[in-house]
Amino acid sequence: MTRFLLVFAGGGAGAGTRYLVGTWAGQRLGTSFPWGTLFVNLAGCFLLSLLMQLAVTTTMSPNLRLALTTGFMGGLTTYSTFNYETTKLLEEGALRAGLVNLGATALGCFAAGLCGLMLARRLVGG
Numbered sequence: 001m002t003r004f005l006l007v008f009a010g011g012g013a014g015a016g017t018r019y020l021v022g023t024w025a026g027q028r029l030g031t032s033f034p035w036g037t038l039f040v041n042l043a044g045c046f047l048l049s050l051l052m053q054l055a056v057t058t059t060m061s062p063n064l065r066l067a068l069t070t071g072f073m074g075g076l077t078t079y080s081t082f083n084y085e086t087t088k089l090l091e092e093g094a095l096r097a098g099l100v101n102l103g104a105t106a107l108g109c110f111a112a113g114l115c116g117l118m119l120a121r122r123l124v125g126g
Contacts, residue, residue, distance in 0.1 A: 011074055015075040017075070051068050086098050
């Protein structure tokens with residue numbers, strides 16, 4: 001239960017941060033481009049890789065790692081996890097698996113989003 005609460009608290013903080021960054025970016029840079037999403041995805045990829053490397057090379061506690069990575073970073077952006085996992089596959093020489101993950105995620109998420117949009121339009125019009 002403790003680990004769940006760590007993820008829960010970290011996730012809330014990450015989601016709150018994502019909201020604040022999105023709001024700030026929209027006010028400063030306008031809303032014609034999703035700057036906030038770009039910023040959190042870039043920051044998330046950098047921070048998750050940094051945290052994971054620190055976790056495996058230092059004495060970071062498993063609970064702290066869980067709260068920061070699965071919790072905070074998961075609330076901030078799941079793109080960072082996708083990026084980290086794909087990068088690890090490529091680093092480990094699993095080129096095929098890395099490319100499949102890249103393609104399946106990019107194309108699959110795009111197709112799933114289109115399907116959701118079409119279903120919503122069918123259900124409520126528009």
